[in-house]
Amino acid sequence: MIRTKSAILLFVLLTGCGTENPFSRGPDTVDDSTTNPVPGENISFSADVIPALDDCVSCHRSGAGGWTYNAGDEAYSAVLNTVNRNAPTESELLIKATGGGNHGGGRIFSSASSEYEIILRWIEQGALNN
Numbered sequence: 001m002i003r004t005k006s007a008i009l010l011f012v013l014l015t016g017c018g019t020e021n022p023f024s025r026g027p028d029t030v031d032d033s034t035t036n037p038v039p040g041e042n043i044s045f046s047a048d049v050i051p052a053l054d055d056c057v058s059c060h061r062s063g064a065g066g067w068t069y070n071a072g073d074e075a076y077s078a079v080l081n082t083v084n085r086n087a088p089t090e091s092e093l094l095i096k097a098t099g100g101g102n103h104g105g106g107r108i109f110s111s112a113s114s115e116y117e118i119i120l121r122w123i124e125q126g127a128l129n130n
Helices: 002-015 045-052 054-060 075-081 091-095 114-124
Strands: none
Touching: 045 054, 045 075, 045 114, 091 114
């Protein structure tokens, strides 16, 4: 009986209680419903990054997980606190959105999605409030 309970508990912990695997960063396939930005194109925070983070608002509007994001006036400062300009791919924003870093909401987009590419390129371009 104890082995059964232990096995069930281990299974639940490893599967993330119904969320995606907390250690997975998602498949490396591009979602055909979105378009990647043109190489060399300047990425705008207001026109490109905010729309790429649309799915974050539903949970983080109320501060879930200790991060408050509502795509409003404080959006830039909230997002800037989660980026690493020196190592863009190590930005908490990208790691958690792709299901890593023990993100309670699971994977929001894959590392091969246009959303990932937009945010990564925006950080590489200096993470400007433009």
